[in-house]
Amino acid sequence: MAGYGTARQDHLRRLRRIEGQTRGLQRMVDDDKYCIDILTQVSAVTSALQSFALSLLEEHLAHCVAEATRNGGPEAQEKIKEASDAIGRLVRS
Template sequence: MVPRTSDEIDKLLKRLKRIEGQVRGVQKMIEDNRYCIDILVQISAIQAALQKVGFNLLERHASHCVAKAIKEGSGDESIRELMDVIKQFSK
């Protein structure tokens, strides 16, 4: 694997902290007995944020790790793994 830079790590952590906060926000909405539709809109926003982090990781993985594997001759394995995870993401 091509290690992430500290800048990449910081950005990902920042986003995930925000997502964690959003999940806590939904807990609060449940406790406050807020309207279902408002909660659902919020859950939808969290899913979009997670999808974005996922694509970010996927993009980096493809352009660094998979590319490296292809150059080193283990591309087939690496691409199969990539496709499997993409299938999961598209469900």
């Protein structure tokens, strides 16, 4: 089972909220709103996505990586590399 299994509904709620914010951005552009107001909303959406990503990463480390390291072997190294790569992508974004 994926690490987010127990928090699945919370994650889906967060993603729906982010989706609503993104649709709001589309409406703002369509309604020709002030650029700075749109940029402020872009910042809010970006922050929400980053927060979601960090939450998901935390769960991945606590469940998938922790379990793999308890079991040891090549799977442990693979999970650690996956997590490290994911952290690198988040830092660069």
